[in-house]
Amino acid sequence: MSDADAWVGRAARGDADAIEHLASVHRPAARRMARAVLGDDDAAEDVAQELLIRLTAALPGFRGDAELSTWVYRVTLNLCRDQLRRTRRRAGDVSLDEAVSEPALTTRSDFGAEVDAARTRVAVREAVERLPEAQRQLVLLRYVAGLPYREIARITGTPQGTVASRVFRALKSLGEDLEGQHLEVVT
Amino acid sequence: MTRDDEARILAFLEGELEEDERERLLARVEAEPEMAAALRAAARGMAGVRTLDPGESVGRRRRVRAWGLAVAAAVG
Numbered sequence: 001m002s003d004a005d006a007w008v009g010r011a012a013r014g015d016a017d018a019i020e021h022l023a024s025v026h027r028p029a030a031r032r033m034a035r036a037v038l039g040d041d042d043a044a045e046d047v048a049q050e051l052l053i054r055l056t057a058a059l060p061g062f063r064g065d066a067e068l069s070t071w072v073y074r075v076t077l078n079l080c081r082d083q084l085r086r087t088r089r090r091a092g093d094v095s096l097d098e099a100v101s102e103p104a105l106t107t108r109s110d111f112g113a114e115v116d117a118a119r120t121r122v123a124v125r126e127a128v129e130r131l132p133e134a135q136r137q138l139v140l141l142r143y144v145a146g147l148p149y150r151e152i153a154r155i156t157g158t159p160q161g162t163v164a165s166r167v168f169r170a171l172k173s174l175g176e177d178l179e180g181q182h183l184e185v186v187t
Numbered sequence: 188m189t190r191d192d193e194a195r196i197l198a199f200l201e202g203e204l205e206e207d208e209r210e211r212l213l214a215r216v217e218a219e220p221e222m223a224a225a226l227r228a229a230a231r232g233m234a235g236v237r238t239l240d241p242g243e244s245v246g247r248r249r250r251v252r253a254w255g256l257a258v259a260a261a262v263g
Binding site: 073123125144 | 190193194196197202206209213216217225226227229234235236237238239240
């Protein structure tokens, strides 16, 4: 067992020093990653703090450092995604009628948050529809149909590397489009 | 930015990049504003498009059907 695995083992058993050690390792890593994704120090700090809370709760389930490092990486990305989703259009950009046509509104109690979420989804759908046809197809196959790149390459008759490159460019265009519509990150 | 760079950023955002490659990518993002801007734009795009994932939230059957048709058309 490596030293790193031993720290995880001790932390999983509730050893406070080990938990503090792991926090001192993973919190800066999460903050660095979140800063790269979000480009904002305060938002990155929020992600790192939330990561730490979740890490402490999840520690008893870990068997080794590799597993923990992968978990930290993926949870940090999810938390960054949550930050980026807390977006809204400026008032009036989408009509309330358009927003409330989303059925989810009738089942959730947090009406304001749901209106923001519905507005965001409307904006995203419109932005996806503005993508060039080839990029739109790939984005739908990847993120709505959930297909692996290998399968998308087979279906579209496109080399896998080209699929990945086009998906990246589509996401980048989509992000720039959404940013250009003055979607604001709500922190 | 090369196509390899694009593929690496995509793999990073999808949570599939190995630790050593992740470190190299983050170092470049911190050093190269163009790469940082590309990563952030793609991250925003991915966060947006994942809101259309049928498994992401409740109450979206109507839209999922519409997007399902679009996917079927894409598959041809």
